[in-house]
Amino acid sequence: MLAGKRILLIIGGGIAAFKALDLIRRLRERGASVTPVLTRAGEEFVTPLSVSALAGKKVFRDLFDLTDEAEMGHIELSRSADLIVVAPATADLMAKMATGQADDLASTLLLATDTPVLVAPAMNVRMWEHAATRRNIATLKGDGIAFVGPNDGDMACGEYGPGRMAEPLEIVAAAEARLGNGPLAGKRVLVTSGPTHEPIDPVRYIANRSSGAQGTAIARALSGLGAEVIFVTGPADVPPPEGVEVVRVGSAREMLTAVEAALPTDAAIFAAAVADWRVKSASDKKLKKTKGGMPALEFEENPDILATVSKLAEGRPGLVVGFAAETDEVIENATSKRQRKGCDWILANDVSPATGIMGGQENAVTLITAEGAEEWPRMTKAQVADRLAQKVADALE
CATH class of the missing domain: 3.40.50.1950 (Flavin prenyltransferase-like)
Structure with a gap:
């Protein structure tokens, strides 16, 4: 090129x-x-x-x-x-x-x-x-x-x-x-990354153990292939990549709003670790310890961003990719998730504590599509991102 x-x-x-x-x-x-x-x-x-x-x-x-x-x-x-x-x-x-x-x-x-x-x-x-x-x-x-x-x-x-x-x-x-010669030149791609923080009170929150490193690497790799990248990130540990449009959010509901505002796109990759639940009524004051013990917290389910976008009747990206962080029966659970959510691809990874993947520098993923499962060797998150970005380019071509 x-x-x-x-x-x-x-x-x-x-x-x-x-x-x-x-x-x-x-x-x-x-x-x-x-x-x-x-x-x-x-x-x-x-x-x-x-x-x-x-x-x-x-x-x-x-x-x-x-x-x-x-x-x-x-x-x-x-x-x-x-x-x-x-x-x-x-x-x-x-x-x-x-x-x-x-x-x-x-x-x-x-x-x-x-x-x-x-x-x-x-x-x-x-x-x-x-x-x-x-x-x-x-x-x-x-x-x-x-x-x-x-x-x-x-x-x-x-x-x-x-x-x-x-x-x-x-x-x-x-x-x-x-120079406008990248395989993704002229393509618009949405990437979500990082955890979401669901407030309990002004000083406490519920979150997942995500550093945002994999989502950041994916956004950087897509941009490197010429894509216009909209990067919607929760409170991540790593800084966002240069050369992309960065939208910072806190909660799952804020992330969904930002995602919907970014559409339409040619592809969407949902690498964020979105909290599944939130406190139904977060306190506007710090909860105090009492003799009566821990205060009762009532939870409700957060919006399912991946499923929402995957099942859009209008404005659905041509390629929707999700992640499945699992600790057991990784391939089976991820395959079921792809079918349930309605996305095109799922990248399944084993995040058991022994793997050191969650928050680490490496990843080991299996790409699951309608055609089956393709296991990738363990590699750095940057290498995973490069490989995924090239597959996205091939698919959109």
Whole structure:
């Protein structure tokens, strides 16, 4: 899908610059030509020789190169590409982009272009979460800059959290999507994620043990294939992915309202762990311990979001996918659930405590369709998401 496309790759300074070498290889494998621009800081981590050897082209480094600037080379570079990719995009480089600075070749190229731009941020978690960086990100998104990542993970500095540059294949997928060539380009997909919180009183609630990691990974993978993603999330432990429309909710009823407002869509994936019940009359004051013992709580059933959407007479998505978190007779229970709810696919997973799946980094699922059950090997939640996103793309095609 990138065959014949011209990519201008700006490599910023940071330990993640080493991933840019693999990114060049991955882009060229897919038929793209890569023109590299290496910042002075980037040269501290990768050499011009290694970048040039992989790209098969000269590395551009200096704004005041007399040979190139005699013909306004920086203008030609910035406008002859089909896409500009900044990887890694440091906090400093994004700050320059947001404020329109142009004091080196990279920042001048970015200011002088009308070419689509994709950035892959990479920085320390504190820098990523700093208010100044958040303001710059908001400005860049408002200017139409696309983002891929960052991911959560261990940092070179020893900290853990968001700030790791997206992996090369994630950036490749995002590049395809940015160019409108992803298999889900033009498709609108709804994803629900995270738990719901059903209030008992102002300080207590009922919830499920869901981190939101799997739903977040699915939304990111679908977006990477070019889909327009509406991400309806409960109070999750993980931050939502970049580049999707985020709708935050608290309770199951709020989630249903948000889902109905997002329709129609081409597909809907219900990965949220929605609480089955809620307190019928939640107290507006904190319940106190009394000598009489625990206060009686009366429960009522929450709306069944998956079944509601699956059985719509009008406006039903072309593909409806649910999840079945089970602790016993996983395949049997999930198969029955698919038939009962009326959805097209169910991803069944064993969430018994011994598996470590609920709230963990890995998942082991079985895809259940009308044709039968397809068992997938245990893999990371990101890998599950990639595999599901590709199947959704194949189905919608």
